[in-house]
Amino acid sequence: MQARTGNDRTGSDERGNDEARNEKTRSELLTECACFDLRRATRAISRMYDDFMRDAGLNITQYSLLRVISREKELSISTLGRYMVMDRTSITRALAPLERDALIHSRPGADKRIRIVSVTSKGRKLVEEAEPKWQQAQEALLETIGADRWRAMSTVLRDTTRMVRQRADTAD
Numbered sequence: 001m002q003a004r005t006g007n008d009r010t011g012s013d014e015r016g017n018d019e020a021r022n023e024k025t026r027s028e029l030l031t032e033c034a035c036f037d038l039r040r041a042t043r044a045i046s047r048m049y050d051d052f053m054r055d056a057g058l059n060i061t062q063y064s065l066l067r068v069i070s071r072e073k074e075l076s077i078s079t080l081g082r083y084m085v086m087d088r089t090s091i092t093r094a095l096a097p098l099e100r101d102a103l104i105h106s107r108p109g110a111d112k113r114i115r116i117v118s119v120t121s122k123g124r125k126l127v128e129e130a131e132p133k134w135q136q137a138q139e140a141l142l143e144t145i146g147a148d149r150w151r152a153m154s155t156v157l158r159d160t161t162r163m164v165r166q167r168a169d170t171a172d
Contacts, residue, residue: 045141052137056130061094062103063134066127069104070119077106077115085161098123 049060058066068083069075081091095117098104103123109116119127142150 048140048144049134049137052133052140053130056126056133058126058130060134060137062098063127063130065094065098066103066119066123069117070124070127072118074116074118076109077117080117085165 046060053060053063068080077088077091081088084091095104099106102120103126104117105120106115106117
């Protein structure tokens with residue numbers, strides 16, 4: 001067996017291998033679809049929340065919309081869309097059953113092109129009744145992925161949303 005000397009290249013070879021592994025990882029990341037992975041995770045988590053919310057008569061999207069709207073006295077659909085990162089058509093489609101069930105009220109704004117939404121007393125009551133189910137879903141997610149992972153993921157997701165929105169705003 002040969003003794004190692006100061007001229008041995010093992011250290012630099014290991015660094016070279018690490019760099020090759022990192023480059024391979026980057027290459028692999030570029031061939032994967034980040035959007036697909038994010039949407040798949042979102043669907044899995046949404047399905048879990050929907051399972052918890054079902055007894056309350058809402059899905060997680062409806063609950064989220066009601067919570068966001070109820071924080072304000074009134075909110076324009078375009079402002080709601082920006083907050084939820086949803087286009088006007090998707091927001092309108094998601095709000096339709098809420099309005100049909102008298103959970104929200106909509107009216108024209110000062111400019112007839114603008115629609116204003118507000119949560120009705122029936123909608124506020126439903127949000128209050130559904131909150132324990134939502135809390136159970138939150139707790140189940142934390143139990144499943146762990147609080148540390150959620151804190152890290154939450155920060156990354158919020159930062160990612162902000163960065164992508166800024167990119168879209170500067171592209172316009």
